[in-house]
Amino acid sequence: MNNLILSLSVEARMIIAEIIALIGLTIIIAIYSNNKIKNLNDKTFYLYDVKNTHTAKIKLSLLPILVFIISLILISVQIAFSWDNLLAKNETINTSQTIASTSQQEVQNPTQKNNSETDTTKLNTKNETTNNITTTPSQTQNKTTENKILENKTTESKPANTEKENKATTSQTSTSNGKSIAYLTFDDGPSSITHSVLDILKKYNVKATFFVINSGNYNKATLQREVNEGHTIGLHAYDHNYAIAYKDDNSYLDGIDKLRAKVKADTGFDSHYIRFPGGSSNTISKRYSKGIMSRITKTAKQRGYKYYDWNVDDDDAGRARTADDCYNNVIKELRPNRSNIVLMHDFGTNKKILEALPRIIEYCQKNGYTMLPIDDNTPEIHHGISN
Incomplete structure (x- = not known):
């Protein structure tokens, strides 16, 4: 039984705990209310009294039923929120698995030809393993404003695998010019562990990127430290709840505009880097x-934002249970001679990243990876959109 419980995700365990707690509360209140009723001569409860005229009378015997109904509503709401988060993390897990599978195929077949509708480039360099990409017509149009920044950089393309969903496909607007680069990124902060993450980065003199949310743990001092120590602040969501963030075309980006203004007012850093909750492939x-991701990815660029997915995932918000899992997932998906955008999280309960992060950094340093924060020269890694 213990192994079964431990195998469940945090969200699944939260759902079970909420159901047990609320049902237990309902039973306790029901028993208490019935005991009170037995000791009363007048078993009628008056909500209010106007000019000595009793109105809005409710029998105390109905109170347990009312409590049960209210508790049932609370259970439904809690499960809905937890279920959304559980599905969101499963989306991230599936995305990471398919991307990892595709990357592995690239290592085994570095000269594979592109048979899709997009133009192709065959890679012939023996010592380089680069991540291929699919360029869509909409992305080609969006590159116009980036040509000055990305001048003299090559564009690669990758065949879509018909046996996999579009989210298995990653795209980027440029290569790393043969350099092995790792962009360490952290989602869902700031939190109680963010300062510990910053301490580790400072110890190794590494700069990273923090995609922040407007949560109850939002802290001006923490964000100011991130800026002061040379890190990049990205924008993740004003409200990370999928039902709110993606309820219509304006909800997410209007929230991002508010978060951008807040971060700028608090730190002076004007961020135009975003990461969609669940990635653009969610x-x-x-x-x-329906179809919202196809629309808001275009609108985001029209508003001057650059959005970044990832091509390496430590899976700390998914199936990775230990620091070893996180570390092994990263080194398995890192590729030399390309830009690697590494997805990690600094939400408060993710203590395992504090153990895995030093090992990840040391591995990158020993194997020739330069670790940089995201800036305007960073290739935009995009997943294929499937909605």
Whole structure:
């Protein structure tokens, strides 16, 4: 039984705990209310009294039923929120697995030809393993404003695997010019562990990127430290709840505009780097607005934002249970001679990243990876959109 419980995700355990707690509370209140009723001569409860005229009378015997109904509503709301988060993390898990599988195929077949509708480039360099990409017509149009920044950099393309969903496909607007680069990124902060993450980065003199949210743990001092120590602040979500973030085309980006203004007011850093909750390949968003990711990815660029998915995932918000899991996931997916955007999280309960991060950094240093924060020269890694 213990192994079964431990095998469940945090969200699944939260759902079970909420159901047990609320049902238990309902039973306790029901028993208490019935005992009170037995000791009363007048078993009628008056909500209010106007001019000595009793109105809005409710029998105390109905109170347990009312409590049960209220508790049932609370259970439903809690499960809905937890279920959304559980599905969101499953989306991230599936994305990471398919991307990892695709990357592995690239290592085994570095000269594979592109048979899709996009133009192709065959890679012939023996010592380089680069991540291929699919360039869509909409992305080609969006590159116009980036040509000055990305001048003299090559564009690669990768065949879409018909046996996999579009989210298995990653795209980027440029290569790393043969350099092995790792962009360490952290989502869902700031939190109680963010300062510990910053301490580790400072010890190794490494700069990273923090995609922040407007949560109850939002802290001006923490963000100011991130800026002062040379890190990049990215924008993740004003409200990370999928039902709110993706309820319509304006909800997410209007929230990002508010978060951008807040971060700028608090730190002076004007961020235009975003990461969509679940990545641009998430499909849970279509539960609230079908086709929304296709639309808001375009609108984001029109508003001057650059959005970044990832091509390396430590899976700390998914199936990785230990620091070893996180470390092994990263080194398995890192590729030399390309830009690697590494997805990690600094939410408060993710203590395992504090143990894994030093090992990840040391591995990168020993194997020739330069670790940089995201800036305007960073290739935009995009997943294929499937909604």
